[in-house]
Structures are given as C-alpha cells and as structure tokens.
Amino acid sequence: MxxxxxxxxxxxxxxxxxxxxxxxxxxxxxxxxxxxxxxxxxxxxxxxxxxxxxxxxxxxxxxxxxxxxxxxxxxxxxxxxxxxxxxxxxxxxxxxxxxxxxxxxxxxxxAFGLGEWRWGSARGHARAVGVTLGTGIGSSFLADGRPVTAGTEVPPEGRADLLRIDGVPLEDVVSGRAVVSACRAAGGSPATVADVLAAAGAGDPAARAVVDRTYHLLGAALSPWLTTFEATILVVGGGISAAWDLVSPPLRRGLATDVPVVRAADTExxxxxxxxxxxxxxxxxxx
Missing domain, CATH: 3.30.420.40 (ATPase, nucleotide binding domain)
Structure with a gap:
C-alpha cells in the first residue's frame, strides 16, 4: 500500500x-x-x-x-x-x-490518543482521554484532537503518571512493575505482570485482590480529572488492557463518573x- x-x-x-x-x-x-x-x-x-x-x-x-x-x-x-x-x-x-x-x-x-480520536473508539468525541497501561502509565487529554498539556482542567503537563495516590506516585501503584511487586508482597512469585494477570484470571485470590485494588485506585485517581476536563470518553490501551475482563470492572468502580470506558482495539x-x-x-x- x-x-x-x-x-x-x-x-x-x-x-x-x-x-x-x-x-x-x-x-x-x-x-x-x-x-x-x-x-x-x-x-x-x-x-x-x-x-x-x-x-x-x-x-x-x-x-x-x-x-x-x-x-x-x-x-x-x-x-x-x-x-x-x-x-x-x-x-x-x-x-x-x-x-x-x-x-x-x-x-x-x-499518539495513541490521536489515533483513537481520529480513527478509533474516541472518534467524534470533542473531549477524549486516552490511557495506556503497560510498563508504566501514559495518558493524553484531547480537546477536538488537540493535546491539552496545561491548565487546571488536566493533571500537570497533561500526564496521569504525575498524579499521586495517598502521597505515592500513581506510576508506583499501577505500573506493571508495581503490580508484580504487590503480588510478591502478597505471597506470590510472578516474574511479570502477565503472570499476575494469568493467575488472577485462573482464580488465584491474592492475584485477583491485587488486580482489583490496583485498577480501582487507577479509576479513583483519574475520576476527578475526567470530570474537570469534561471528558465524554475514556479509551484504555497498552499491553495490560489485553486482560480487559479483569481490569475494566475495578477501573469502572473506581470512577465516580458515568463517562464511558472502552478498550482500544489495537494500541500499536x-x-x-x-x-x-x-x-x-x-x-x-x-x-
């Protein structure tokens, strides 16, 4: 082509x-x-x-x-x-x-947010937020396809990774390495976040508790910014979004808003x- x-x-x-x-x-x-x-x-x-x-x-x-x-x-x-x-x-x-x-x-x-706004799940939305979950956490706040990186309606620099939860950087709570560390602290022995998600999907109670807590906290951290930004959609991508059935329920519970939450079909x-x-x-x- x-x-x-x-x-x-x-x-x-x-x-x-x-x-x-x-x-x-x-x-x-x-x-x-x-x-x-x-x-x-x-x-x-x-x-x-x-x-x-x-x-x-x-x-x-x-x-x-x-x-x-x-x-x-x-x-x-x-x-x-x-x-x-x-x-x-x-x-x-x-x-x-x-x-x-x-x-x-x-x-x-x-780039992920722009791609989703122009051709993907956020198409037609004037106020769209994109989040990628993988090794770390990435974010984009788009107003009519324009990245917003300053002002009181978005986190500092428009970056969710700069947010804090109970004084702890968000990335230290919801990144892949943080999920692995939390699961090990609960008695597990995962090598990667994929191991944690696989164990949670297989019914391991400790792994499931870590996943539930992690993405509930993510929802709680994002919630006020979705409100102040007046977002009409939240699109989630990244490698961890592949475990959507595990990640999305606690994420939605953590959001004190009815903004639709959808998974990107293809982050890359x-x-x-x-x-x-x-x-x-x-x-x-x-x-």
Missing part, C-alpha cells in the same frame, strides 16, 4: 508501518526487538533498520515514550530503566541520517496512526 511511514518505539520493541493519512489504514507491520541496555548507535541502527524495511526515505512520524524532548528530538532517559544510552543523545539527528528524511517526534500515549495501530497524524499536522503548521 501507499502511505506515510511511522514508527512506534516501546521499551523493548520498535514497529514500523506505512499509514494512509486519510483512511488510517495501517499497512504490514515490521516489529523488531530492542535491547533497552544497548549502546546508542546499536539502538538507532535497529530503529532505523525497521523503518527502512517499510520505506526507504520519506518524512516520519515517530511515537516514543518519555522522558524525551520531543521538539528537540533529544532523549532524556536518566534513571528510568530504559534507553539509558540515549540520554542526552540527539535521536532526531541520528534517525534523520539513517532514514534519509525528516522525523517528527510525539509522546507515545499522545493507534500509536502509528497518531504519529502519522501528528507529523502531518506539524508539517502543515511549519510550512
């Missing part, structure tokens, strides 16, 4: 595909593993290799997790357990040289679409 090239970078993978900027159709994806502990040249080469396999050249939309200076294209991955070698590195220059074209960076959760596709949309919008405004 024809389309614009996009990259979605995760903590352990990179996905490349062409995206039709009109229909949102995502072409065949190339997904490759990334070693988060690798040196910068190795990481940049791996990311570019995935991209070049779908499009030699062109202008790229790139969804990347924070902390990152999206305007400058510089990594800020200090002390976050991933991509340490990219901290302070001009990722934009590195990818431009390897991909042979311009790149536009956008936060991966914002949404991020690729959103990265494309962002790149197109930025190119138009900088002509």
């Amino acid at each position: 024809t389309g614009l090239p996009a990259l979605e970078i995760g903590g352990s993978h990179v996905t490349a595909a062409l995206v039709d900027p009109v229909t949102g159709e995502v072409g065949p994806r190339v997904r490759r593993s990334l070693d988060g502990d690798a040196q910068a040249p190795v990481l940049l080469a791996a990311i570019a290799s995935a991209g070049l396999s779908v499009c030699p050249g062109g202008g790229w939309g790139v969804a990347v997790p924070g902390p990152f200076d999206y305007e400058a294209g510089v990594g800020r991955f200090a002390g976050v357990g991933k991509f340490a070698a990219l901290n302070g590195v001009d990722v934009g220059a590195g990818l431009r040289a390897r991909l042979g074209g311009p790149v536009r960076f956008v936060n991966d959760a914002v 596709a949404a991020a690729l679409r959103g990265a494309t949309q962002y790149a197109v919008d930025r190119t138009r405004t900088h002509r």
